[in-house]
Structures are given as structure tokens and as C-alpha cells.
Amino acid sequence: MPVSLLTWLDGVVAALLPPLAIFLILSGLDDLFLDLALLRLRRRLQLPYSGGEDPPEKRTAIFIPLWREHRVVEGMLAHNLAAIRYGSYDVFLGTYPNDEPTLEAARRAEQRYGNVHLAVCPHDGPTSKADCLNWIYQHMLLFEEQQGVRFELVVTHDAEDIIHPDTLRWINRYSQAYDMVQIPVLPLPTPVHQLTHGVYCDEFAEYQTKDVPLRTVLGGFLPSNGVGTGYSRRALEALAESGANRVFEPDCLTEDYENGYRLHKLGFRQLFVAWHFSDGQPVATREYFPQRFRQAVRQRTRWILGIALQSWQRHGWGGRFGERYWFWRDRKGLIGNPVSLLSNILFFYGAVTWCASYWSGRPWGLAEAAGSRFSLWLAVALSLTAVRTALRMRSVARFYGWAFALGTPVRTVWANWLNTVATFGALSRYAVARLRNRPLVWVKTEHSYPTREALVAMRLITADELRQRVEHVEPERVRREVARALPARVVRQWRVLPFKVENGALLVATPEVPPPALREGLRSFTRLEIRFHLVSAENYEELVRRLL
Numbered sequence: 001m002p003v004s005l006l007t008w009l010d011g012v013v014a015a016l017l018p019p020l021a022i023f024l025i026l027s028g029l030d031d032l033f034l035d036l037a038l039l040r041l042r043r044r045l046q047l048p049y050s051g052g053e054d055p056p057e058k059r060t061a062i063f064i065p066l067w068r069e070h071r072v073v074e075g076m077l078a079h080n081l082a083a084i085r086y087g088s089y090d091v092f093l094g095t096y097p098n099d100e101p102t103l104e105a106a107r108r109a110e111q112r113y114g115n116v117h118l119a120v121c122p123h124d125g126p127t128s129k130a131d132c133l134n135w136i137y138q139h140m141l142l143f144e145e146q147q148g149v150r151f152e153l154v155v156t157h158d159a160e161d162i163i164h165p166d167t168l169r170w171i172n173r174y175s176q177a178y179d180m181v182q183i184p185v186l187p188l189p190t191p192v193h194q195l196t197h198g199v200y201c202d203e204f205a206e207y208q209t210k211d212v213p214l215r216t217v218l219g220g221f222l223p224s225n226g227v228g229t230g231y232s233r234r235a236l237e238a239l240a241e242s243g244a245n246r247v248f249e250p251d252c253l254t255e256d257y258e259n260g261y262r263l264h265k266l267g268f269r270q271l272f273v274a275w276h277f278s279d280g281q282p283v284a285t286r287e288y289f290p291q292r293f294r295q296a297v298r299q300r301t302r303w304i305l306g307i308a309l310q311s312w313q314r315h316g317w318g319g320r321f322g323e324r325y326w327f328w329r330d331r332k333g334l335i336g337n338p339v340s341l342l343s344n345i346l347f348f349y350g351a352v353t354w355c356a357s358y359w360s361g362r363p364w365g366l367a368e369a370a371g372s373r374f375s376l377w378l379a380v381a382l383s384l385t386a387v388r389t390a391l392r393m394r395s396v397a398r399f400y401g402w403a404f405a406l407g408t409p410v411r412t413v414w415a416n417w418l419n420t421v422a423t424f425g426a427l428s429r430y431a432v433a434r435l436r437n438r439p440l441v442w443v444k445t446e447h448s449y450p451t452r453e454a455l456v457a458m459r460l461i462t463a464d465e466l467r468q469r470v471e472h473v474e475p476e477r478v479r480r481e482v483a484r485a486l487p488a489r490v491v492r493q494w495r496v497l498p499f500k501v502e503n504g505a506l507l508v509a510t511p512e513v514p515p516p517a518l519r520e521g522l523r524s525f526t527r528l529e530i531r532f533h534l535v536s537a538e539n540y541e542e543l544v545r546r547l548l
Contacts, residue, residue: 007365010353013346014369020346021377023339027332028384035391037218038210045213045274058152058172060089060230061140065132067125069159070101070503075531076159077109077116086168090115090151092143094136096125101503117143128440129226130248130255137236137247155230156256162188162286163228170273170283171230179235179268180260183228184208184275184284189400192407196296199415200289202408206395211329212272219322221264222272223307223330226256228285235268242266252314253440254306257330261315264323282399293418300422301429305440308334309430334427337419343385344413471533473499473509475546483547486525494518496532497543505529511540 038045066073077091091113093106097120110118119139121132133156144150153175157163167183174181185208187200216222239247239262248255249262263270276283290296308331317324350366357364389409397405433440478499485498485506496518500507506528519530535543 006353007369009349010365010369013349013366014371016342016346017370017378020339020343021381023335024343024381025377025384027336028381028388030329030332031388032384034210034214035387037214041214041217044217054169054173055176057086057088058175059149060086060153060155060168060172061151062089062091062155062157062168063094063133063136063140064091064157064159065094065129065136066099066102066106066159067096067132068099068102070099070105073102073105073159074109076161077113080161080163081113081115083165084163084168085165086172089168090117090143092117092119092136092140094119094121094132094139096121096123096132098124105503128250128253128255130246130252130258131250133248133255134246134250137240150233152233153230154233154236155228156224157227157285158287160287161227164283164285166278166283167228167285168230174271174273175230175232177269178271179232180222180224180263180270181230182212182222182225182270182272183230184273184282185225185228186282186284186286186399187289188286189404190288190291192404194291195411195414196293196418197289197291198404198407198411199296199418201400201404202392202396202411203415205399206392208272209275209395209398213274215326216270216272218325219320220326221261221323222270223260224256225285226254227287229256231259232268235263235266238266238268239263251439252306252310253302254310257307257311258314261311296418297422297425300419301425304333304422304426305430307331309426310440333419334423337416337423341416341420344416471535472539473533473535473543475543478543478547480547483543486522488548490522490525491544491548494521495540496522497540497547499533499543501528505531507531507533509533509535509540509543511535511537 064073073093081091093109093116095103095106095118097103103118103120106118109116117139119136121127121135125132137154140151140154153168153171155168155171164183170183171181185204187197187204189201190197192198212222236247239259242262243249249258252258260270273283290299311327312331315327317327353366354364389412392412393405393408396408429440432438482498482501485501486496486508491497494510495512496508496510498506499509506526508522508530510532511534519532522530
């Protein structure tokens, strides 16, 4: 590189360092304040109820809005309906008329389960998640009128969620004193090399350990996570009354965040359920988040649009100091994301030029251009960044182990790229929508759901529990040509029997928890996706005897 160009670059970098260092110090002190507050107020964040018998079960409705979720919704229902340890609940699936695959999957679920009900929006989609939820709410009211029942609690979930078996029980317990109860949300573990999904693991582990528990304690509002959120009936009716019968604000891309603020302004009490562990696993809603860069950008663009930009447009900076502080926390990423990425680039530049000067024996040009007056500021900024990274690693290690947490510094740099691209995307989409006076619509993110054998491997369900969740396949309903889709020797050796072809998948009955290698072994015999269904040993033997 020519000396003149290097000298010019040193001058540009040196000019950027002072404002960069100042912002990083202010942001670092902001984070440090919350770290100290968490240490000081830890006891106040404990659950208000530590024991005693559960109150009577309130009838609960689970709302699941769907748009192009036909690949995951049936598997999600099969697992969760078998896992939930709560008796009085119904599930309402919100779909659109122009999403035929999802509509058909929801209809099959409605026919299969007595407590699953279909709620079809009266117009094509996608609109917004909030709009879909509003029509689910209207369908619930119609169901109540027809059946002569009343739901006292409503819980929101997504089609990719693994609902903890005690979620409804806990929400029911704390709804005695709170009108909005938020169960923690935590991404499922993935291999270390999957950096994009690892960013979600890092951020949720830190954010829901520090920021979320402190919000209500420090005078702010508790935003819903969108999943694992329980609302009392009176809270929903108050939202409807104050919002022209709109329980969820249809214009918002992050209706969960909006509802948290609206309930806070209406004076309703909110609670984030503190972290607890059961059988070595956290009591939380688990799910896979986007594992590809582009998908993650789409999701984060929607989050930034709703949380940072739409809420700013709708509510300004709030009233009380606590509201203003948390609005600042939620919106500072508009500046902080690009600044963090810029700091990574400048750090890399400084490291490379320092190494070059060291090996060549020449003076470090950047140090000469910056001058000694900025060295202290940079040292403070780097120290605060190191402290924050170390504390984030500690939060990550709590849920994923230290081996995974050691990758946090690398994933932090990757997160800065990811969040910066999403920030610029959100700003451009928002500007275009405002200039053209167009609404912002639901930004679809592809979802995946773990197989049952994966749930066993991750200790989210035991093999014994899985064996108890057997189904029954009627031999009369199985076509012989389907049952013989696999060679007879394979059926007898591996104890698997095909019984149905559905949506490009081969449904296979088996009396045993299938090992992960079995799915790979069967792929040499069929191009269809393999889906295992557990049946009793007696049912399996009957199928083999009558169909082979």
C-alpha cells in the first residue's frame, strides 16, 4: 500500500476515534448500570410465590397465528398437546384463505384433536401478525357464544414453539396477582459453527437475564415476547375497549412490544417469571430461530421496524423517566449497531497496521495521527467492551455451557454485521413506506421444528415420556401399497411400517423411540420426507400381521 494512502487512512481513522470512543463509553456505562442494578436488586426479582398448592385451573385459550406454517404446525401440535400438563385449555389456529397448505394442515389438526379450533381471517394474507391475532380473538368470542363457555386467560404462541409442560400452570398461578405474565424464551442449542443462530442464543441469554427482569423494577414496561405470554381476560377487554375493539394493534409489526406498553399505560401489573430449572433444563419456551444470515436479517428488520421506529412514531419518548430510559435502551441500536460494526472494522485496521509497523520497525502511523490525548478514552472504551463481553459469556454459559460461551466474542462481531444490515434495511423500508403512504406488512421468517428424537437428545423430553405418547393407527385405513413402500425385511428388522403419504412425507409407525441413524437409513428406500409416529407394540404387530 502506498505510504501516502496509508497516511490518509490513518488520518481518517484517527478522526473517527474520538466520537466512536465517546459513544462506546456512554453505551458501556449504560450496560454497566444495569449490571450493577441486577446485582443490587437480585432479591426483588425472585418469584412472589415459592410454594403452596396451585389455584383452580382457569379456562385458557392458546392463540397461534399462521402464515405459510404448514411444514411445522402439525408437528408442533403433536408434541405440545401431549406434553402440556394442564387440563382446561383450547388451541385456536389463525389462518388465511389464500394460504391453502396451512389451511389444510390446520383442518387436519382440528379433526384430529378435540380442543383445536380453526379461525380463518376474512381476507387474504399476509397482513400483520396482530391482525391475524385479532381475528382469532373474534373467533374465540364466537366459540364462547356457541359453546356457552368463557376463557379467563389467553396465551400467545408461534408455530415453531416447544411449550414447556408447566407453562399454562405457571401462568395460571401468577395470573392471580398479575394481568400479563411472561414465560422466558430461549433458543434451542445448535452447533458452535452455526454463528447466526448462536447470535440468538447469546442475545436472548443476556437480554432475558438482565434487561427484561429489571424493566418493571426500574419503572419501565414489560414488552411481551410474542410467545409464552399470558393475558388475563380483563386485560384483553381493556385493550379492546381502549383500541376501537383492536386487542392487538394491526398496524404494528411488533404487536407484542406494543401490547406490553399499552397494558403498562392502562395500569395493569406485569410479571416476567424468573428463571428456574427442571431436570437440568430451563423452564422456558424453546424454539429454533433463523439459522441463515438472510433469514435472520428479515426477522431483525421487522423487530427494528416495530420496536425502534414504529414505537417512536406512535409514542415518542413516553412520559416518566423510567419509560424514557427503556425507550432509549430499545432504540439505541439505530446508532449502536452501525457504530459497533465500525468499531470492529477500525479495531481490525489498527491491529493490522500495528503488526505491520512492528515487523517493519517503522513508527505506528495511527498512534502518531491519533495522538496520546485519545489513548485514555480508547482504553476506557475497550475496558467497558471487555467487561460486557465477559458478562455476556457468563450468561451464555449458564444455559449453554462454557464451551459454547467461548465463541461469544466471535459471534459478537458477526452480530454487529447482522444487526447493521437489518438496521439499514429497516430504515429504508420505513422511509419508503412513509413516502409512499403504504402499510408495513408481515415479514415472513421460515421456521423449523425439531424431530421427536431430537427432543429426546436435547433432554427436552425423556424417552419414557415419549413412549407414553403413543398413537393408534387403524389397519383398515392403511392402503396396502403404502404399507409395502418399504421392503418387508426392513420393516421386520427396524420395526417400522409406512401407513400414509401426506404433504410429500411418508408417515411411518414404530413401537420404539427411533434412533437418529434410522432416518438416514430409510432415505435410501424413499425420496419422501420420513415422519415417525409412535404406536403401541400391539398396534404395530397388528399392522404387520394384517398388511404384510
